[in-house]
Amino acid sequence: xxxxxRDIDYLRNQARLLxxxxxxxxxxxxxGHTGGSLSAADIxxxxxxxxxxxxxxxxxxxxxxxxxxxKGHAAPLLYAVLAMSGYFDKxxxxxxxxxxxxxxxxxxxxxxxxxxxxxxxxxxxxSMANGMAMGLRLSxxxxxxxxxxxDGELQEGQVWEAAMTAAHYKVDNLxxxxxxxxxxxxxxxxxxxxxxxxxxxxxxxxxxxxxINGHDMAQIVDSLxxxxxxxxxxxxxxxxxxxxxxxxxxxxxxxxxxxxxxKEELDIAxxxxxxxxxx
Amino acid sequence: MGQVxxxxxxxxxxxxxxxxxxxxxxxxxxxxxxxxxxxxxxDADLSSSTKTQKFAKAFPERFFxxxxxxxxxxxxxxxxxxxxxxxxxxxxxxxxxGRAWEQIxxxxxxxxxxxxxxxxxxxxxxxEDGASHQAIEDIALMRxxxxxxxxxxxxxxxxxxVIKEIVKYKGPVxxxxxxxxxxxxxxxxxxxxxxxxxAFSFGKDVxxxxxxxxxREALIASRxxxxxxxxxxxxxxxxxxxxxxxxxxxxxxxxxxVTAEEHSVIGGLGGAxxxxxxxxxxxxxxxxxxxxxxxxxxxxxxxxxxxxxTGEQIAEEIIQRLR
Numbered sequence: 001x002x003x004x005x006r007d008i009d010y011l012r013n014q015a016r017l018l019x020x021x022x023x024x025x026x027x028x029x030x031x032g033h034t035g036g037s038l039s040a041a042d043i044x045x046x047x048x049x050x051x052x053x054x055x056x057x058x059x060x061x062x063x064x065x066x067x068x069x070x071k072g073h074a075a076p077l078l079y080a081v082l083a084m085s086g087y088f089d090k091x092x093x094x095x096x097x098x099x100x101x102x103x104x105x106x107x108x109x110x111x112x113x114x115x116x117x118x119x120x121x122x123x124x125x126x127s128m129a130n131g132m133a134m135g136l137r138l139s140x141x142x143x144x145x146x147x148x149x150x151d152g153e154l155q156e157g158q159v160w161e162a163a164m165t166a167a168h169y170k171v172d173n174l175x176x177x178x179x180x181x182x183x184x185x186x187x188x189x190x191x192x193x194x195x196x197x198x199x200x201x202x203x204x205x206x207x208x209x210x211x212i213n214g215h216d217m218a219q220i221v222d223s224l225x226x227x228x229x230x231x232x233x234x235x236x237x238x239x240x241x242x243x244x245x246x247x248x249x250x251x252x253x254x255x256x257x258x259x260x261x262x263k264e265e266l267d268i269a270x271x272x273x274x275x276x277x278x279x
Numbered sequence: 280m281g282q283v284x285x286x287x288x289x290x291x292x293x294x295x296x297x298x299x300x301x302x303x304x305x306x307x308x309x310x311x312x313x314x315x316x317x318x319x320x321x322d323a324d325l326s327s328s329t330k331t332q333k334f335a336k337a338f339p340e341r342f343f344x345x346x347x348x349x350x351x352x353x354x355x356x357x358x359x360x361x362x363x364x365x366x367x368x369x370x371x372x373x374x375x376x377g378r379a380w381e382q383i384x385x386x387x388x389x390x391x392x393x394x395x396x397x398x399x400x401x402x403x404x405x406x407e408d409g410a411s412h413q414a415i416e417d418i419a420l421m422r423x424x425x426x427x428x429x430x431x432x433x434x435x436x437x438x439x440x441v442i443k444e445i446v447k448y449k450g451p452v453x454x455x456x457x458x459x460x461x462x463x464x465x466x467x468x469x470x471x472x473x474x475x476x477x478a479f480s481f482g483k484d485v486x487x488x489x490x491x492x493x494x495r496e497a498l499i500a501s502r503x504x505x506x507x508x509x510x511x512x513x514x515x516x517x518x519x520x521x522x523x524x525x526x527x528x529x530x531x532x533x534x535x536x537v538t539a540e541e542h543s544v545i546g547g548l549g550g551a552x553x554x555x556x557x558x559x560x561x562x563x564x565x566x567x568x569x570x571x572x573x574x575x576x577x578x579x580x581x582x583x584x585x586x587x588x589t590g591e592q593i594a595e596e597i598i599q600r601l602r
Contacts, residue, residue: 062363066361108389108390109390110389110390110391116361117357117358117361117386117390118385118386118389118390119385120385121381121385123350124350124354124382124385124386125354127350127351127352127353127354127355127357127358127382127386128354128355128357128358128361128386129358130351130355130358131354131355131356131357131358131359131360131361131362131366132358132359132361132362133358133362134343134355134358134359134362135319135358135359135360135361135362135363135364136362138319138340138341138362138364139362139363157350158348158350158351158354158382161345161346161348161350161351162351162354162355164346164348164351165345165346165348165351165355168346169343
């Protein structure tokens with residue numbers, strides 16, 4: 001099992017290294033989703049290097065906590081954190097989106113141990129996470145399930161069906177995290193189809209809500225601990241983030257939702273990430 | 280535990296009995312629930328109609344009423360299977376396969392998850408509720424998904440055998456059941472296995488390949504045809520995917536192959552048989568079914584006649600075709 005350190009500086013550095021891996025693999029692939037992988041990088045770092053009870057050397061360990069990437073287009077983020085955790089060799093990251101690679105354009109659980117569920121079609125992950133959590137509870141396992149959703153994804157009706165299910169069945173071994181980066185493919189969410197007031201919506205659906213700055217590592221770690229301690233209803237962490245976070249040329253740019261960096265852009269990004277000016 | 284063994288005595292076998300396939304499902308599901316603690320059941324506010332209610336009452340902790348949320352139900356079933364359970368997800372066929380098609384594709388089938396989708400109210404024998412509730416496209420919708428097994432039992436007894444068998448199989452399965460009572464057609468010594476069709480007989484002139492309630496109509500048709508000197512065989516092709524190719528090749532030795540189903544003539548049993556035979560052993564083929572139109576309200580027996588699905592009508596159509 002990974003050593004879980006509540007060491008904010010260590011986690012911040014891991015998030016920096018994670019962003020570097022994400023950008024390198026996206027550039028190599030020549031396509032993929034940059035913005036939403038970077039916006040959730042701090043949250044996912046805290047999960048894999050602090051919160052999740054998991055054994056990369058034994059990906060099917062029955063007592064593990066589960067992570068569901070409902071916003072499956074952030075696949076590079078998942079692959080990079082799995083590689084950094086030791087699920088597979090980092091060299092495999094170069095095969096992203098290539099024919100024959102287990103690193104499919106969107107996560108496929110059948111191809112790659114460590115990927116818990118196949119996602120990519122938005123809106124389905126929270127239902128699957130509920131099912132996993134209810135099944136684990138039925139088996140009397142203390143495992144927890146974490147589900148990361150995008151904010152544009154909240155426009156899918158199934159998310160709200162699942163929100164009702166989790167509250168009705170008091171699925172408190174589940175924690176949803178919304179990456180509220182404010183942008184979707186066609187533009188700002190507030191212009192395409194507004195989802196606010198998002199906290200009131202989740203509260204009305206019967207969830208415990210915690211709103212945080214999704215790039216403040218201390219707040220992330222703290223919210224994950226508070227979510228685990230809260231019993232009786234599911235918790236959702238509403239993480240306010242910046243799309244493309246960590247690299248100035250990608251930040252808050254709608255264009256980089258689904259566009260990979262060029263080699264030149266990668267050079268700029270790596271420079272910013274190595275000297276820390278992107279933070 | 281005393282209560283459980285008391286309930287156990289209520290379980291009956293449906294061999295030789297006239298009953299709706301959904302009634303047989305409810306009974307066998309309950310019986311399997313007693314034997315296998317991993318079985319969990321989900322329903323979308325139709326448990327009294329799909330007959331999952333008996334399981335629900337006996338095992339409330341293993342039953343999840345998802346409310347009127349079919350998409351959520353299918354993906355939740357996927358999650359339960361990932362946690363090691365054997366989920367049965369039930370609702371009406373049109374809502375299971377139509378409303379939640381992409382959830383079945385993405386959340387269940389793409390990962391090859393062990394989810395059993397058992398839908399009732401397939402076809403036009405739903406009756407009075409009309410077109411909105413009559414699935415005539417479900418076989419096509421499920422058959423096209425890679426790795427999906429598709430089964431349509433002919434009577435209550437076959438339903439019992441099918442449900443027992445799919446618990447042993449690991450992978451996604453779609454089972455289509457009906458609303459109305461059906462007379463027994465399968466012999467008491469019949470044993471079901473996935474992908475294996477059952478030939479009542481092979482005919483020299485024509486073979487009728489049928490599924491569901493049309494198996495009985497095909498048997499009636501074959502008797503009428505025999506009286507008119509036409510040698511007609513009948514095959515119950517209850518597994519539509521994977522196809523029993525061997526039996527179809529044998530059926531194609533007759534001059535004419537007929538398919539019969541209470542489903543659109545596009546993409547269902549008729550589609551599957553046509554696709555296979557046209558590429559291996561091209562043969563004149565008559566597809567009996569719903570002819571690219573929606574269902575309508577009426578009693579199930581009226582609708583069978585309205586859509587030309589009775590044994591007498593099938594026989595007549597075959598005679599016309601052979602003339």
